[in-house]
Amino acid sequence: MKVHFFWIDRWNDGYLFPEARSYDAPNTFKGLIFSFLNDDEGHGIKCxxxxxDEGLIEIEKISNGELNYYDMCAFHAWAAEITKANVLIYWMYDDTKYDENMSFECFYRIIKEWGAFLKMVPDLDHIVEFEC
Structure with missing residues (x-):
């Protein structure tokens, strides 16, 4: 699937927010990874x-075989149970209706790219695309 990162002026006030989407994902793909990526609970981009970045430290340990499991909880709503065999992304208020599995490799790539994207200067013309 092709992943797109871009900036949007969500409220037409000049303040840019990061967004992530996939426009060619399979019909069975819910896209919960993108909700997970943006779960800042209003704390902002720096937070x-x-x-x-903190999650990437633990995910890299899984990639290197130093850690078997990591539960990366977002700010009150989204989480990911991460193993090298699978990543389960779920909504913490109802982990039955809103859950989705994805490969560790795809999840790891998305998280690495997202971390780098968040460090860039926000710009409506700046788009990052990659295959996962």
């Missing part, structure tokens, strides 16, 4: 970026 979100720090949380992604």
């Amino acid at each position: 979100l970026s720090n949380w992604i």
